[in-house]
Amino acid sequence: FGATPPPVAAVAPNPIPAPPALTPTAQATHAAAASAPAAAPAPAGEDGALLDAFLRGAGLGQLRIDRAEAAAQMEAIGRSYRLMVEGLVDVLRARSSLKGEFRMAQTMIRPVENNPLKFAPNVDEALLLLLRHGNAAFMPPDQAVGESFDDLKAHQLAVMAGVQAAIKHILKRFEPSVLEARLSKPSGLSALLPGSRQSQYWELFTDLYASISREAEDDFQDLFGREFSRAYEEHSARLRGH
Numbered sequence: 001f002g003a004t005p006p007p008v009a010a011v012a013p014n015p016i017p018a019p020p021a022l023t024p025t026a027q028a029t030h031a032a033a034a035s036a037p038a039a040a041p042a043p044a045g046e047d048g049a050l051l052d053a054f055l056r057g058a059g060l061g062q063l064r065i066d067r068a069e070a071a072a073q074m075e076a077i078g079r080s081y082r083l084m085v086e087g088l089v090d091v092l093r094a095r096s097s098l099k100g101e102f103r104m105a106q107t108m109i110r111p112v113e114n115n116p117l118k119f120a121p122n123v124d125e126a127l128l129l130l131l132r133h134g135n136a137a138f139m140p141p142d143q144a145v146g147e148s149f150d151d152l153k154a155h156q157l158a159v160m161a162g163v164q165a166a167i168k169h170i171l172k173r174f175e176p177s178v179l180e181a182r183l184s185k186p187s188g189l190s191a192l193l194p195g196s197r198q199s200q201y202w203e204l205f206t207d208l209y210a211s212i213s214r215e216a217e218d219d220f221q222d223l224f225g226r227e228f229s230r231a232y233e234e235h236s237a238r239l240r241g242h
Helices: 024-035 044-057 067-101 123-131 141-174 176-182 194-218 220-241
Strands: none
Touching: 044 067, 067 123, 067 141, 123 141, 141 176, 141 194, 141 220, 176 194, 194 220
């Protein structure tokens, strides 16, 4: 009772070790890193080299352009390139849609050398496949663009041939000889009155016109599509043969 406990000795905190001293070489390196500026943009000369490469690829290697505006020019070229690729993809899709409408054979995907402009899901993917070529599944960009324009030129000519053939097919049904063959030999009143026979021809013509109009609404494929498709594919095959 009344005894006081002995005083507890204070525990000194562990001292924080001092950072290691820098050697002269390390000091110089540290100072250089601290004073080094941020990474500078690519020199203007590199933009000029890119523009020169583009001009050579475009067959304009002799053209002289202000190199001070090289970066702006390359950006404008990139925008134009995107617009052209986007337009080419859209037109190829329209061609594919027309062929599908008339139940014609479509371009099928293959294990190698597919055209990215035909099979890419959107313009961004088409651009990536053109710019990052090297995948054996897709053809090189210059081949893809050349093939696309060849296909579109052939498509235009084949459409013209198909329309002409389909119109001729329809007009044949209005030939006078066809109408005459559908009328029996003149007899009775029509034999005595030539005007009555002309009236019969007119009635037959109006009936035939009404029939063809109904076919155009009910079965366009039978009236127009089959002949169009036949002539289109025939003409396309001839162009591929050349």
